[in-house]
Amino acid sequence: MNNQQSNANLNPAMVQLTDVFKTFNAGTVNEVRPMQGVNLTITEGSFVIVLGGNGSGKSTLLNAIAGSFMIDTGKIELNGEDVTQWPEHKRATLIGRVFQNPFSGTAPSMSILDNFSLAAKRGKFRGLSWAHSSNLQDELKDRVSELKMGLENRLDTAIGSLSGGQRQALTLLMATWLKPKLLLLDEHTAALDPKSADQVIALTEQIISKEKLTTLMVTHSMQQAINLGDRIIMMHKGNVLHDVNAHEKQRLRIDDLLSRFENVRRRELLDESVADLLRLRYI
């Protein structure tokens, strides 16, 4: 087990966040501070699960790395490059993403083939060559038939007519079609029924282990957090509260996770009751 840890230390950092701060709607009543000095290092090849309550900043963490918004201060490095100032589409050369909403990851009125022809050019120059190359069609047929969803003969179907589970499975395949340096999964099974969610999770595991992808996966499911990945980080109020490494994670149970959350919640309650007490006394 020590071996495993030292191995992890030897691997270079794929993602490095240094003192990242972000405030939305600064100075208004809607001010939100989802990132308050986040420091995080993710080594190459590791599969990190991100847990946290609503508003803890876990989705914001993924969006910050992907470049959906620019951070206020701090530094983000990907694959050894400083990408802090890179726009979203430029970072996509390194990143594959699957969103929570099955509608977000695919272009609904376009065919499965169209969508994959876009994925096959992720982060590359898009010129005037024919999008539906025969190589792509053949490979796509093979890969889609592996999903066992019966979609291989429906490649001309508009992707919007498929179920949420099918769309998420396809989005996952699209995000990893060109091997990304980093895969970001943002609660990608949260909007699915349990059966589809299990299917998509099985596919996720299969692809990540086969391609040895560095992965950051946000989830609400404690079960997924226990079963998947080799590291768990728990976010709270815009910061990393707990960091569970592979060694610890092997012995971790759902109850442990829940009790850690319970601790946080209790601390929160205390804070609020103290605040109330003070308010009663002084106002």
Place this chain on the structure above:
Amino acid sequence: MTLLIGALTLGIILSLLALGVYISYRIFDIADITVDGSITFGAAVSSVLLVQMGVHPLWATLAGFLAGAIAGTVSGILQTHFKINPLLSGILVMTGLYSVNLHVMGRSNIPFLGTVTLSTYCEKIGNIVFGGNEILLMGWTVSTTDLMTLILMFLLVSSISLVLWLFFHTDLGTAMRASGDNPQMIRALGGNVEYYKIFGLALSNGLVGLAGALWAQYQNFADVQMGIGMVVWGLASVIIGEALAGTASVVTAIIGTIIGSILFRQLVAIALSFGLNPNDLKLITALFVFAALILPNMLSKLSVGKRKVAL
């Protein structure tokens, strides 16, 4: 018959405008009023090149395309770089273009009397191909110039449509379609949505400018007011086309849009020949588009209502 051929030819020329509106309205989901300015801009630039500078009609026509493309680019930059609402960007560029067009033309109307235009070439080719000024077509005497203009415009629009269809199936064209369909997705796949939008609006308004250049040469004059309400005209064509051909693929949409434009022009010609006051034309076009926009919703509500009764 002359009336029919005239309406057909104009319908085909204006289908380039309709294709431009299809790109902005359907692919990028933008109601782009720049069109009202860029069709006149295309006509103005090509007419000045033709009448005052004696440029070859082919180059002058191509300049009309470029003029429209420039107008579209400006509109696109206002929307993406300066984050101005698409409708407002269109209004700003259209309004600005009115003055620009007046400056380019130097007055409000340029007649093409005695100028060598594409129509001149159509006349020459028509005379050679059909061997005379007039021929008998299905019992009617038809001017060979008119017939040749119709044929050449049809060939031109067909080849432009083919190029458009091919373009929208290239890597770049597919990415442009996706950026209208789901911008978040195409960003995550490394597409620069802002760049695609500028490029798309340039292409759209380029086609519109080309339509303006051809239209001016067909009617033998350019007028600073010829663009008023043309975006609604284009919308009407796109909507008729969708009703007829559906929206299943790019090819049906393109063919539908062209048929829509031709049909709409025919309807207008018929209405005018039955004594419709030309002053009412814009109002009726606007009402038509209004009806086409609300009817699908009302029909689906009606059918839902019926189903409830049936249950």
